[in-house]
Amino acid sequence: MRAYDVPDWDGGIKLDAMENPHSFPAWLVEQWLGVLRQVSLNRYPSASAKTLKARLAELYGVPDGCSLCLGNGSDELIQMLALTVGGPGRTVLSPAPGFVMYKVLAATTGMDYVGVPLTDDFSLDIDAMLDAIERHRPALVFLAYPNNPTGNLFEREAIERVLDAAPGLVVVDEAYYSFARQSFLSELPKWPNLIVMRTLSKMGLAGLRLGWMAGAPDWLHEVDKTRLPYNIGSLTQASVEFVLDHLPQFEKQSEDILRQRQRLVDAMQQLPGIELFPSSANFLLFRVAAGTADAVHAGLREQGVLIKNLNGHGGVLSDCLRVTAGSATESDAFVAALKRCLA
Numbered sequence: 001m002r003a004y005d006v007p008d009w010d011g012g013i014k015l016d017a018m019e020n021p022h023s024f025p026a027w028l029v030e031q032w033l034g035v036l037r038q039v040s041l042n043r044y045p046s047a048s049a050k051t052l053k054a055r056l057a058e059l060y061g062v063p064d065g066c067s068l069c070l071g072n073g074s075d076e077l078i079q080m081l082a083l084t085v086g087g088p089g090r091t092v093l094s095p096a097p098g099f100v101m102y103k104v105l106a107a108t109t110g111m112d113y114v115g116v117p118l119t120d121d122f123s124l125d126i127d128a129m130l131d132a133i134e135r136h137r138p139a140l141v142f143l144a145y146p147n148n149p150t151g152n153l154f155e156r157e158a159i160e161r162v163l164d165a166a167p168g169l170v171v172v173d174e175a176y177y178s179f180a181r182q183s184f185l186s187e188l189p190k191w192p193n194l195i196v197m198r199t200l201s202k203m204g205l206a207g208l209r210l211g212w213m214a215g216a217p218d219w220l221h222e223v224d225k226t227r228l229p230y231n232i233g234s235l236t237q238a239s240v241e242f243v244l245d246h247l248p249q250f251e252k253q254s255e256d257i258l259r260q261r262q263r264l265v266d267a268m269q270q271l272p273g274i275e276l277f278p279s280s281a282n283f284l285l286f287r288v289a290a291g292t293a294d295a296v297h298a299g300l301r302e303q304g305v306l307i308k309n310l311n312g313h314g315g316v317l318s319d320c321l322r323v324t325a326g327s328a329t330e331s332d333a334f335v336a337a338l339k340r341c342l343a
């Protein structure tokens with residue numbers, strides 16, 4: 001294995017990790033600092049984070065009777081799920097290409113990983129999924145909705161068939177909910193094996209590290225046994241509670257990011273040799289002429305723009321790159337740099 005690789009990058013335009021380009025306005029920073037001043041750092045944080053969980057459940061409409069579990073980012077939740085149901089001979093299954101941490105955390109928790117190829121247009125290959133579920137009896141299925149790195153939403157009906165067929169937990173990972181606005185949260189009462197996972201990272205709080213998941217209390221009671229005590233620090237708990245009182249601020253930012261995504265689509269469609277894929281998230285996957293992806297990625301980098309090179313993953317991702325929708329200035333700089341690379 002290789003450790004999760006995050007490139008060193010300072011100063012330039014960073015469009016590789018689906019970060020929100022907007023920081024807090026000054027007045028919000030002042031109020032937030034006021035909240036942080038009250039936090040007692042000499043004390044352990046609330047271990048159950050009860051207040052924060054109740055606030056999240058209320059704001060996001062978690063159905064009555066469901067439990068919540070918090071993680072230091074949703075990456076930690078994926079790890080907790082794997083620790084809970086894992087062990088030798090247990091399998092994690094997800095469509096491929098998918099979010100890399102499903103495979104990484106299966107490996108580090110000693111589970112087997114099965115990736116089921118998506119169709120050429122990045123839809124769920126439902127027959128292949130059902131076959132693989134039958135054959136491997138996965139303890140955990142992950143479906144990112146929308147999917148990363150492809151950006152599309154799988155069909156709801158296909159996801160429901162997976163939920164029906166899976167012998168274990170099915171996690172619908174809604175990391176891009178702020179942009180897609182599609183959810184399985186209201187379906188929780190219908191499916192005892194469904195877990196819905198969210199994160200605050202992509203909506204503009206990647207630095208805070210807070211993920212949450214909702215599901216049947218019996219399941220989350222078991223998952224909670226793998227959680228390290230006090231996994232959510234006091235500063236994070238206080239900051240998230242503060243942020244939740246100012247959600248419209250973040251919703252406005254998400255709307256702006258969606259506008260920037262559309263501007264990127266409009267500009268990139270004019271460029272020769274670019275195949276652009278539809279996206280319901282805050283990023284775009286695109287393919288460049290065969291054999292040129294590494295050079296285009298390096299060329300952008302030389303011009304101070306960092307995006308994600310997916311060419312090395314091969315298969316349907318050959319010649320593919322992924323760019324985050326940033327601010328208007330960042331998007332313009334990216335498009336200008338891309339034009340120069342293509343020329």
Ligand SMILES: *Cc1c(COP(=O)(O)O)cnc(C)c1O
Nearest residue numbers: 073074075099144148175199201
């Ligand atoms: C970014 C991402 C995550 C991880 O988010 P964190 O909460 O920052 O750990 C999880 N799932 C998907 C699909 C993602 O793209």
